[in-house]
Amino acid sequence: xxxxxxxxxxxxxxxxxxxxxxxxxxxxxxxxxxxxxxxxxxxxxxxxxxxxxxxxxxxxxxxxxxxxxxxxxxxxxxxxxxxxxxxxxxxxxxxxxxxxxxxxxxxxxxxxxxxxxxxxxxxxxxxxxxxxxxxxxxxxxxxxxxxxxxxxxxxxxxxxxxxxxxxxxxxxxxxxx
Amino acid sequence: xxxxxxxxxxxxxxxxxxxxxxxxxxxxxxxxxxxxxxxxxxxxxxxxxxxxxxxxxxxxxxxxxxxxxxxxxxxxxxxxxxxxxxxxxxxxxxxxxxxxxxxxxxxxxxxxxxxxxxxxxxxxxxxxxxxxxxxxxxxxxxxxxxxxxxxxxxxxxxxxxxxxxxxxxxxxxxxxxxxxxxxxxxxxxxxxxxxxxxxxxxxxxxxxxxxxxxxxxxxxxxxxxxxxxxxxxxxxxxxxxxxxxxxxxxxxxxxxxxxxxxxxxxxxxxxxxxxxxxxxxxxxxxxxxxxxxxxxxxxxxxxxxxxxxxxxxxxxxxxxxxxxxxxxxxxxxxxxxxxxxxxxxxxxxxxxxxxxxxxxxxxxxxxxxxxxxxxxxxxxxxxxxxxxxxxxxxxxxxxxxxxxxxxxxxxxxxxxxxxxxxxxxxxxxxxxxxxxxxxxxxxxxxxxxxxxxxxxxxxxxxxxxxxxxxxxxxxxxxxxxxxxxxxxxx
Numbered sequence: 001x002x003x004x005x006x007x008x009x010x011x012x013x014x015x016x017x018x019x020x021x022x023x024x025x026x027x028x029x030x031x032x033x034x035x036x037x038x039x040x041x042x043x044x045x046x047x048x049x050x051x052x053x054x055x056x057x058x059x060x061x062x063x064x065x066x067x068x069x070x071x072x073x074x075x076x077x078x079x080x081x082x083x084x085x086x087x088x089x090x091x092x093x094x095x096x097x098x099x100x101x102x103x104x105x106x107x108x109x110x111x112x113x114x115x116x117x118x119x120x121x122x123x124x125x126x127x128x129x130x131x132x133x134x135x136x137x138x139x140x141x142x143x144x145x146x147x148x149x150x151x152x153x154x155x156x157x158x159x160x161x162x163x164x165x166x167x168x169x170x171x172x173x174x175x176x177x
Numbered sequence: 178x179x180x181x182x183x184x185x186x187x188x189x190x191x192x193x194x195x196x197x198x199x200x201x202x203x204x205x206x207x208x209x210x211x212x213x214x215x216x217x218x219x220x221x222x223x224x225x226x227x228x229x230x231x232x233x234x235x236x237x238x239x240x241x242x243x244x245x246x247x248x249x250x251x252x253x254x255x256x257x258x259x260x261x262x263x264x265x266x267x268x269x270x271x272x273x274x275x276x277x278x279x280x281x282x283x284x285x286x287x288x289x290x291x292x293x294x295x296x297x298x299x300x301x302x303x304x305x306x307x308x309x310x311x312x313x314x315x316x317x318x319x320x321x322x323x324x325x326x327x328x329x330x331x332x333x334x335x336x337x338x339x340x341x342x343x344x345x346x347x348x349x350x351x352x353x354x355x356x357x358x359x360x361x362x363x364x365x366x367x368x369x370x371x372x373x374x375x376x377x378x379x380x381x382x383x384x385x386x387x388x389x390x391x392x393x394x395x396x397x398x399x400x401x402x403x404x405x406x407x408x409x410x411x412x413x414x415x416x417x418x419x420x421x422x423x424x425x426x427x428x429x430x431x432x433x434x435x436x437x438x439x440x441x442x443x444x445x446x447x448x449x450x451x452x453x454x455x456x457x458x459x460x461x462x463x464x465x466x467x468x469x470x471x472x473x474x475x476x477x478x479x480x481x482x483x484x485x486x487x488x489x490x491x492x493x494x495x496x497x498x499x500x501x502x503x504x505x506x507x508x509x510x511x512x513x514x515x516x517x518x519x520x521x522x523x524x525x526x527x528x529x530x531x532x533x534x535x536x537x538x539x540x541x542x543x544x545x546x547x548x549x550x551x552x553x554x555x556x557x558x559x560x561x562x563x564x565x566x567x568x569x570x571x572x573x574x575x576x577x578x579x580x581x582x583x584x585x586x587x588x589x590x591x592x593x594x595x596x597x598x599x600x601x602x603x604x605x606x607x608x609x610x611x612x613x614x615x616x617x618x619x620x621x622x623x624x625x626x627x628x629x630x631x632x633x634x635x636x637x638x639x640x641x642x643x644x645x646x647x648x649x650x651x652x653x654x655x656x657x658x659x660x661x662x663x664x665x666x667x
Contacts, residue, residue, distance in 0.1 A: 077335045079275075118336060121275045131279045135327075136334045 065116035079141030261288035421600035436468030492535035496651035555585030
């Protein structure tokens, strides 16, 4: 199955789940997405993770593999979506401040030098990301606010919750003031 | 009415006694049918018992089958889903593709949810302490396995394959083995329960067979006894009837032979010229006529009994004056009484109502009673005829009783029940050389009953007897009809 087809299939399943209003598929069950802009990008961790809030700087360290463990001692597992997906683009743009190439190179170089211990896991669909985070206590990932459900925990960024108007992460960049 | 005051309905019975007599009469007449009915009842009861027993056994077998099959099926499903949970987890180890790993993790969680639900349902159904204990142990062991499974899945998804394998080997395998053993133990328990129920059904079946054999044996015995009793009763009746008929033939022969002998001897004397004087001839003629009359009476009595017994007699009931009946009977028996030297006393109440009867028949009936009184009057040559009306329970005139009382040999209480049976003659009278056919009383009884009346008797051996003829009173409308009839005739 080609990457594009898998991506399309993932979106189709997500849309169908949204339509059917199932707990595993849509954002309706989370009680968050209904009141937040769909454009916001939620950062999610496992329900057992005690972390509540991260600054953009801390988040960058996590996403670039510069931080290996959570405060509770669990190893951090980074979950990324496939290259080219808007969510991934938004993270690279707003958190890592890197292009796709730079991000790949960073991890290749980090693994080679030993500065980075584990490369990020790559998943095709937001549902897959959510399920991965649900299954792995130290996992951290991201999904659109509309793809949230109650199986994962959404953390604040810079003290802003995902439904906050000043929330810093969006799929599309904010228009320049 | 002083005489009538002496007459009380000593023989009249209450409604309950009457009912009892009727029932006992019916029972004695329909013994065979009753016995066959009882056999039928027993057979029906046995059938019902057998059906009930078979139904119980069937229900037990169904319960056993359902319990065992459902239990084993649910345990089979639990075993399959538990294996599926573990298999999906292990499949995740075989790939580096995170998407596939997530999919396998998802499958494992779906399977474990089914197992958890199955265990909960098992605990809900569990009744015996052993079942509950095993169910709780399985629940606990399954939870322990799931805890390890979650760690293994997390390690696999993190990419720590070695760590996942180590975890599975150290914790997953032993905990899953415990779950497997728990499931096997529950399966064994189901097998044991099924075996126990099978033993119960087997025991119940054996009990049913034994009971069935017992009941069938009892039914067979009962039926055999009934058939034997029926045949014996019929045989005894046939023997008794044959004996009575033989006695009757002997008695009739004797009754015929005596007058025939006298007639023959008288005729022979006349034919031989032994008698030639006119006076003697007249005497011989009188003897021949008397004995011929005796023979005629005897034959008439037999024919009349046969007619009464077969119901061929049709009596015309009309109001009859009791005094006329008594007078006619006394007139008919006057000569006989005079010959025997009997004195006949009459105690007839004044103003007796008419009775509904056939005049000739009622005369015949009463005459039989009077002749019997003369015949069995013994050494006290005195008989009495009483007639009085009797009031019923409602105070109305109900019937007229005509009693014939003698002070002769009387009747033994054991004979009282049989004296109205055809051809019966008491051994006492047979021994006393008192001739008779045994038809007089049955004939009188038949006539009385045909006219809506009856005959009762009170007797004591050696003291005498009193036979009472009860006749229904004619009512005013019947009397009026009679008057109208007479007017029309005139």
